[in-house]
Amino acid sequence: MDTIDVSNLNRQFLFRASDVGKYKAEVAAAFVEKRVKGVKITPYCGKIQDKDDDYYMQFNIVVCGLDSVEARRWINATLVGLVDPEIVDSLKPLVDGGTEGFKGQAKVILPTITSCIECQLDMHAPRAAVPLCTLATIPRQPQHCIEWAHIIAWEEERKDITLDTDDPEHITWLYQKALARAQEFNIPGVTYSMTQGVVKNIIPAIASTNAIVAAACCNEAFKIATGTNPFLGNPESNNYMMYSGDDSIYTYTFEHQKKDDCPVCGNLAKEVEVDGNRTLQEFVESLAERPEAQLKKPTIRTEEKSLYYQSPPSLEKQTRPNLKKKLNELVSDGEEIAVSDPAFQIDFKFKLVFKK
Numbered sequence: 385m386d387t388i389d390v391s392n393l394n395r396q397f398l399f400r401a402s403d404v405g406k407y408k409a410e411v412a413a414a415f416v417e418k419r420v421k422g423v424k425i426t427p428y429c430g431k432i433q434d435k436d437d438d439y440y441m442q443f444n445i446v447v448c449g450l451d452s453v454e455a456r457r458w459i460n461a462t463l464v465g466l467v468d469p470e471i472v473d474s475l476k477p478l479v480d481g482g483t484e485g486f487k488g489q490a491k492v493i494l495p496t497i498t499s500c501i502e503c504q505l506d507m508h509a510p511r512a513a514v515p516l517c518t519l520a521t522i523p524r525q526p527q528h529c530i531e532w533a534h535i536i537a538w539e540e541e542r543k544d545i546t547l548d549t550d551d552p553e554h555i556t557w558l559y560q561k562a563l564a565r566a567q568e569f570n571i572p573g574v575t576y577s578m579t580q581g582v583v584k585n586i587i588p589a590i591a592s593t594n595a596i597v598a599a600a601c602c603n604e605a606f607k608i609a610t611g612t613n614p615f616l617g618n619p620e621s622n623n624y625m626m627y628s629g630d631d632s633i634y635t636y637t638f639e640h641q642k643k644d645d646c647p648v649c650g651n652l653a654k655e656v657e658v659d660g661n662r663t664l665q666e667f668v669e670s671l672a673e674r675p676e677a678q679l680k681k682p683t684i685r686t687e688e689k690s691l692y693y694q695s696p697p698s699l700e701k702q703t704r705p706n707l708k709k710k711l712n713e714l715v716s717d718g719e720e721i722a723v724s725d726p727a728f729q730i731d732f733k734f735k736l737v738f739k740k
């Protein structure tokens with residue numbers, strides 16, 4: 385449902401300056417139909433989550449062109465859910481690729497048969513957050529000074545103005561604040577473009593990395609559709625291709641194995657070691673950071689009781705006192721809990737084991 389921005393023009397070949405402001409899906413479809421005679425493309429402008437199972441059932445292959453882990457997790461869980469062993473056509477191969485700067489990967493998932501996006505989640509760990517105390521007390525890197533300006537200085541001095549990361553005046557203000565702080569701590573390297581990058585959380589998109597990964601995805605889709613050659617993810621073969629141009633050039637293809645405790649395609653609860661003296665609140669916060677969970681608004685319950693509900697408000701209020709309680713007061717060692725998050729239609733099963 386994205387629209388075309390001027391900054392999109394340099395790294396693609398589907399859009400022209402006159403298309404700025406229009407829907408990407410519509411312009412791309414029209415361009416390809418004009419270029420390749422006989423191809424029919426139906427564009428949709430909307431969230432992938434707005435379409436139901438019947439919509440996804442009509443396709444033979446799903447090729448993702450997504451830009452977030454969250455959207456990938458959603459389509460993955462949906463396709464795993466569609467599989468009905470009685471209906472051969474219910475199994476839709478999922479071709480997915482992604483890039484981050486000079487790095488990229490391409491993979492094919494056969495839902496319920498091979499390792500799925502959720503099984504692979506720890507391969508896409510979020511970048512470690514810098515503790516607020518580091519920002520507030522002893523910054524060590526230029527990025528820390530920028531985050532300080534962004535999170536702390538803006539709040540203190542320009543509280544009434546909503547930060548607009550596209551407004552050059554706002555970025556200049558943050559840059560100058562960050563620069564002054566960096567000088568105070570003798571940290572070199574703060575620049576305007578670094579400020580913009582940190583604040584907007586920009587990972588540079590490199591056109592050639594995108595082209596390599598897109599080509600790999602297209603080839604796999606072609607091979608699945610035609611059966612001309614074995615494809616990535618063919619049962620009992622390699623299913624994951626990694627590409628790295630960070631340090632010279634390197635590709636590696638391997639078999640990423642399906643996990644028995646995957647919340648989407650497995651059936652066992654995932655064992656998680658926790659400190660029983662930590663509070664439920666601390667556990668809830670840790671779920672956002674754990675590479676294998678990455679849940680931001682979790683609701684937690686055991687088989688018998690509700691530990692914490694994010695909504696509705698009445699239940700949130702009722703379960704809120706539990707946040708202050710220690711885990712060992714709420715659950716027993718080895719007990720299973722179910723965690724759900726409105727962003728995904730999955731129940732994550734965790735088995736809590738107390739640290740000895």
Ligand SMILES: [Zn+2]
Pocket residue numbers: 499500501502503504642643646647648649650
């Ligand atoms: Zn899985």
